Amino acid sequence: MTAIDTHPTVRQNPFDPPAELAKYRADEPVRRMRYPDGHVGWLVTSHALARKLLADQRFSARSEFKRAPVSRPGADPFYGAPALPGWLVDMDAPEHTRLRQQLAGKFTARRMREMRPQIERIVEDLLDAMAERGGPLDLVESFALPVPSLMICELLGVPYSERAEFQRNSEILFSLNATAAEASEAMDRLYGFLRGLAASGSTRTADGLLAMLADDGTLDAEEIAGVGVLLLTAGHESTSSSLSLSTLALLAHPEQLALLREDPSITDNAVEELLRYLSVFHFGVPRTPLEDVEFEGHLFRTGESITVSIPAANRDPGWFEDPDRLDFTRKTAGHMAFGFGIHQCLGQNLVRMEMRTALPMLFRRFPTLALAVPPEEVPLATDMSVYGVHRLPVTW
Secondary structure, eight states, rough: OOOOOOOOOOSTTSSSOHHHHHHHHOOOOOEOOOOOTTTTTEEEEEEEHHHHHTOOOTTTOGGGOOOOOSSGGGGGTTTSSSTTOOHHHHHHHHHHHHHHHHHHHOOOOOHHHHTHHHHHHHHHHHHHHHHHOHHHHHHHHIIHHHHHHHHHHHHHHGGGGHHHHHHHHHHHBBBSOOOOHHHHHHHHHHHHHHHHHHGGGGSOTTTHHHHHHHHHHHOOHHHHHHHHHHHHHHHHHHHHHHHHHHHHHHHOHHHHHHHHOOOOOGGGHHHHHHHHHHOTTTTEEEEEESSSSEEETTOTTTTOOOOHHHHTTOOTTSSSTTTHHHHHHHTTTTEEEEEEEOGGTHHHHHHHHHHHHHHHHHHOOOOTTTESSSSGSOOTTTBBBSSSOOOOOEEE
16 A cells, blocks of 8 residues: 555535545555654545544544644644643543533533524624725634634633734644744743633633633643634634635525525525535644554554544445535535544534524625625635635625
């Protein structure tokens, strides 16, 4: 078996994963891949195998073993080293279980439904501001970024007035071009920021998650700060990308937008389809075997890096009929936009509720919403680990 030299990164259009991934999935869904540091590991591209591997706890999520599948100097301080306090995505059981149990009840589907009036209020205020300002404007700056930023601040009890600081630092952490020193400094600033909030009743909302965790006393201050950093950065970055890229996809697929307008009852399924179709975590999920594992006829040796490609799995014709077509009427069950297994995204219900609320309200308020530049001039966020657009100039 010949290893592919690098993980493919070049997209042929804004919505599809790199074309090589489909070829790999069809020809050899488990294959050798060379990582930027020279290590030869594995790439998994089929839906069924991705689910099987992510559900198997012989494969570790611990950061000590992780390698980035594409060149990403900013990950160097955090990969190959023990997980930062509270950073549960880089942990296995029992530490992962202990932390997740403290948080899971705060992100249930029921709790997120109860928060819908707050989301609607935030969205309505932002739409009012857009209408008052008039177009053209950048939808990322005016809408797609502030919706999740305001919500995660409310949920955590973080002052929204501090958003510029945490947004700037989280952008560094998600950038593929940040240096190791820049990423370390950004993480230090975020931990310091959240550490101060967790300790100060005067600067956090009493019913926010940080306050609840501090008052509960189960987690120490560093763990609370780490949980806060994780939720704050991931909670606005991924949803902002999903909202802006979904808006671009709807404008590029007017027949699907028409379906959504004509039948609001399909909103939930439309959001699931957008999540599947766009798969904003475009470099996949890292795992490492803790022992030699026979997997689908291959021997994964202890310590070998594995990248599970979520974009490839979500476009697998073995699971989804005609997967490269955006179709709001399809059955979306089983998509892996939020991963799979015990590390499945903790905030997925919040992301869903934000998208189910924000997208229909946006297009109801501005039924003639359109791009203010040619599609090819929209700057795509190919330099980020969470894919989206840097700016989305729109008018109406």
